[in-house]
Amino acid sequence: MLPAPVLIFDIDTLRADHLGCYGYERPTSPRIDALARESYRFQWAFSQAPDTGPSQSSIFTGLYPSTHGLNYNGARLPDSITTLAEVFVEAGYRTAAFVDGGFMRPEFNIHQGFEHYETYDWQGLDVIGPRVIDWLEKHANEDFLLLVHTYDVHADYKSPEPFRSLFTGGMTPTPGFEPSVKQLEVIRRSQWTDQPLQLNAADLAFAEARYDGGIRFADYWVGRILDKVQALGLDQRATIVLLSDHGEAFQEHGTVQHDRLYAPVTRIPLLIRPPGGTQSAVIESVVQAMDIMPTLLEGAGLEVPPNLQGRSLLPLLRGEKARELPAFSEAPSFGQQRAIVLGDHHLIGALQNDRIELFDFRRDPLELRDISTENPQVVNELYNLAKQWQDSLNRRGGPEAEVPLLGEEVLKSLQALGYLND
Ligand SMILES: [Zn+2]
Numbered sequence: 001m002l003p004a005p006v007l008i009f010d011i012d013t014l015r016a017d018h019l020g021c022y023g024y025e026r027p028t029s030p031r032i033d034a035l036a037r038e039s040y041r042f043q044w045a046f047s048q049a050p051d052t053g054p055s056q057s058s059i060f061t062g063l064y065p066s067t068h069g070l071n072y073n074g075a076r077l078p079d080s081i082t083t084l085a086e087v088f089v090e091a092g093y094r095t096a097a098f099v100d101g102g103f104m105r106p107e108f109n110i111h112q113g114f115e116h117y118e119t120y121d122w123q124g125l126d127v128i129g130p131r132v133i134d135w136l137e138k139h140a141n142e143d144f145l146l147l148v149h150t151y152d153v154h155a156d157y158k159s160p161e162p163f164r165s166l167f168t169g170g171m172t173p174t175p176g177f178e179p180s181v182k183q184l185e186v187i188r189r190s191q192w193t194d195q196p197l198q199l200n201a202a203d204l205a206f207a208e209a210r211y212d213g214g215i216r217f218a219d220y221w222v223g224r225i226l227d228k229v230q231a232l233g234l235d236q237r238a239t240i241v242l243l244s245d246h247g248e249a250f251q252e253h254g255t256v257q258h259d260r261l262y263a264p265v266t267r268i269p270l271l272i273r274p275p276g277g278t279q280s281a282v283i284e285s286v287v288q289a290m291d292i293m294p295t296l297l298e299g300a301g302l303e304v305p306p307n308l309q310g311r312s313l314l315p316l317l318r319g320e321k322a323r324e325l326p327a328f329s330e331a332p333s334f335g336q337q338r339a340i341v342l343g344d345h346h347l348i349g350a351l352q353n354d355r356i357e358l359f360d361f362r363r364d365p366l367e368l369r370d371i372s373t374e375n376p377q378v379v380n381e382l383y384n385l386a387k388q389w390q391d392s393l394n395r396r397g398g399p400e401a402e403v404p405l406l407g408e409e410v411l412k413s414l415q416a417l418g419y420l421n422d
Contacts, residue, residue, distance in 0.1 A: 001314055002239040002274055002299025004093055004143045007229065009240075010059070011218050012052060012100070013154040013258065015247035016045070016269040017365055018215055026167055028215040031223030032269075035242060038277030040317050044361070045270035046327040046341050047246045047289045050258045053103040054330075055245040055289065056149075057110055060084045062293035062308035065330050069399035070108065072332050076404040077109040082305045084293045085113025088145040091302050096135055097147035098128045102414065104149055107404045114147070121413055124152040125221035126160060133228045140232040145296075148225065152218045153244075155257060156180040157210035159217035166216055167209035172202055179207035184256045191255045198251060208250050239299065240273040243289065252366050261329045261339040261348050262367045263359070272317065283316050286341050288327045326382075328389050340386040345375075347382040351390070356383065 016022045019029040021036035022043070048058035053073045054065040060083045065071035069078045077083075089095045096116040104110060104119065111117040116135075120127055132148050152159055157179045177183070184207070190197040199207065222242070229235050246258045247265045258265045268289055273280075290310035297304045298312045315322045326342040335350035346367065349356040358372035358379050372379050406414075 005238040009242040010149040014244035039271040039273040042270040058290040062310035076402040078399040094144040099149040153214040159214040163217035173206035242271040
């Protein structure tokens with residue numbers, strides 16, 4: 001149903017609800033919206049972690065972070081873990097990835113299974129896009145798995161003009177304010193102190209408008225690559241997936257960037273376009289980012305490794321009534337946060353304290369109203385399910401997190417971005 005070739009657009013930090021096809025009011029995404037009209041669009045897909053390394057590793061392994069072992073940014077994915085690309089390459093497919101560096105660099109071992117892996121240092125689609133188009137021209141008649149990853153949407157929200165200023169007209173941020181990782185990290189890290197800082201309303205609106213300009217820029221390049229896909233006839237032959245590894249917070253819960261499990265961060269876009277673009281639907285069931293690996297393997301007729309924790313989405317694509325299953329996420333921040341999504345509810349708690357919050361994410365997608373006190377029964381039910389899940393993860397265990405040996409160059413580039421200072 002979803003044969004190879006497979007093309008995955010992995011737009012790091014892209015919030016679902018900032019896309020037109022998910023109801024956003026700004027025109028951030030005309031080309032992605034057009035893709036969505038020819039795709040299965042998952043309305044409620046949740047990532048397994050709020051940060052790049054753990055979440056991307058879940059997408060490409062079908063496993064929760066505590067199981068695959070890369071459970072914090074800066075850890076290394078163990079060699080023993082089987083990735084999506086490894087299954088494809090072993091089955092004889094060509095595998096290639098064009099990624100934007102940072103925690104996608106090969107030092108973190110997420111490149112396992114890609115025969116061809118080009119990594120760029122936050123240079124974005126202006127550099128990556130032409131390389132992808134060139135690769136497609138050379139391999140259009142082959143069967144392949146191709147990954148395109150970019151940080152164009154990530155802070156510093158600094159896409160090229162005219163995109164950067166597309167939505168900032170008339171805004172008056174504080175002189176000198178830039179929504180850079182460096183400046184935003186000061187706000188994010190202050191949440192651990194007894195004097196948490198906030199952006200003022202003008203700076204926050206400016207940051208969000210610049211973020212939206214980045215989405216429009218990524219959308220422009222998705223469109224250019226899709227034009228090439230069509231010109232090569234691959235739109236009739238290829239399965240196209242668009243997703244992200246997590247969203248971005250704009251102080252809905254006091255902070256910025258992405259380190260907690262609220263829906264603005266863990267709800268991601270997920271589009272799957274089968275070849276031909278004639279089948280489409282909006283799917284309301286809760287699904288997980290890590291379901292994409294078993295879905296693509298089963299869709300291509302490849303063997304799904306045993307013990308994957310994601311499940312194939314093919315029954316949902318076929319319109320079968322599947323049993324409602326929960327989605328889970330994990331985060332090392334704020335007392336080891338854990339979250340479960342089931343039905344209409346998102347329960348977020350921490351292993352290291354008693355604070356529990358409950359949201360009706362379908363009616364309150366920003367999760368601004370905690371309804372835990374009015375719904376003790378739901379809290380109890382979801383808490384018990386989350387506990388069983390945590391117990392099963394603990395029983396299963398996982399490889400010890402490995403620490404990569406990072407060269408000076410990698411350390412410097414991550415530090416320059418404000419990372420690895422924890
Ligand atoms: Zn990310």
